[in-house]
Amino acid sequence: MNGTEAPEPASARATEAPASERRILPVGDSALLVELPCAAEAEALHAELVRLRAAGVFPAVRDLVPAARTVLLDGLTEPVHQVAARLAALPVPPVPPRTHEVVELPVRYDGPDLAEVADHWGVPVADVPRIHADLEFRVAFCGFAPGFGYLTGLPERYAVPRHATPRAAVPAGSVALAGPYTGVYPRSSPGGWQLIGRTEAVLWDHTRTPAALLSPGSRVRFRILGEAA
Amino acid sequence: MTDRALVVVRxxxxxxVQDLGRPGHAHLGVPPSGMLDVPAGLLAHRLVGNPASAALLETTLNGVDLRPRCAVTVAVTGAPCPVAVDGRPAAWGAPVRVPAGALLSVGAALSGVRSYVAVSGGLDVDxxxxxxxxxxxxxxxxxxxADGTVLPLGPVTAAPARMDLAPQPAPPTELVLRIALGPRDDWFTPAALRTLTTRTYRVSATSNRIGxxxxGPPLERAVTRELPSEGVVSGAVQxxxxGRPVIFLADRPTTGGYPVVAVVRPADLAAAAQAVPGTAVRFVRGR
Incomplete structure (x- = not known):
């Protein structure tokens, strides 16, 4: 029941529901869970709710928690049936591609699973950093640990499985892959993702404002370190 | 000069250290945390004249011994337990004056799990x-x-309450949790939902501040595929x-990859925090 850094890939069932379907599920007396057909729609709904909340329009809510293909609204102050009715009818534009600054993370691509990832991708080991660093990522959601972001942007053909047996300790700053996601471990913790490199960037520092380097919606690029050395 | 601090003897x-937690950061993966038995903690604060936002101590089963370096007013609430100052019995659930350098002993819980120790001025950790x-x-x-920890105290802002003994609910001998089904009740068989609301469960000894x-009887899934991680709430019955239900408490994760069959009413979570291992648990629908 502890936090897991390894959710089921959302892309696996993106076609399960028709594109128009938005399920609104009850979560006790003051929360609602909106289930979307795919990860992109969940990201779009979360972005729109954040925008509407910031504008003071809607909804009055303590926590907006995006995840693989849901958005949780927790701590609603209005009656949930009213909020549910408004959510059902809410027009949601697609996420605009360039709304956030790009966070650049310098990475030394020397992770212990580089060869295994290259194997899964069917490319030479030396190509993995180039392919990964050429992509732009977006933080779809956070979880598992404070400041741990689930980054989307890896094409589906590059999805990799997690390790069957998680490592007892993954070092802080490890850049890792699992399913369709890239993640960076904010602190040393157990973990089952494939480690491809390390960054010196500090993902979480509670004395800093904001404490989290990455939050939902952040755009991220990885820069290859040590290539010229 | 008065050194406003407490030394942890045992x-x-x-x-x-607990307060009302840090809600509002779930999107960054930050759990709400905070005192599990909120009414008990807030009562302790009121008894010593602290604001609701102050920090206090939450014990687990066997209490704590403290030596304040300055004269303080304390109040112990939550799980009933013996309280003593320099070996002399003192009141539980009421303001108690502790002179500078005296030993405050908060004993093992007589029933329940967690006692709350509020100190005038509140705990002033960062x-x-x-x-x-x-x-x-x-x-x-x-x-x-840890033994020897020194906890700084904040300034006293109000006088202690003038009551001798505040009424408190007894820790539950049977834990009745009112639930609303969902969000994922449709991931379980009708038989499982009947089991949940008709059979008796027991509190496991592996319970903690997370859940x-x-x-008891396992709940059978109607949908057996893996659930993509989704946001969860306090009181979620995951x-x-x-197949055995877990009720999420304050230190719960912000997202979970197992289906949540129902959500416990927030008012019932304080009793859940005081249910000792082995306590019977019943889930009832509605109010």
């Missing part, structure tokens, strides 16, 4: 994201107390692979 099994609470899942906030684990 830390106990697990004593943590806040993290606006809260001084120890979060055992993510490691935010101060470490659990109240139960033992059903992990072994």
């Amino acid at each position: 830390a106990g099994a697990l004593t943590t 806040p993290v994201l606006g809260s001084r609470a120890t979060d055992l899942l993510s490691g935010l906030g101060p470490a659990p107390l 109240l684990r139960t033992e 059903v992990p692979a072994n």
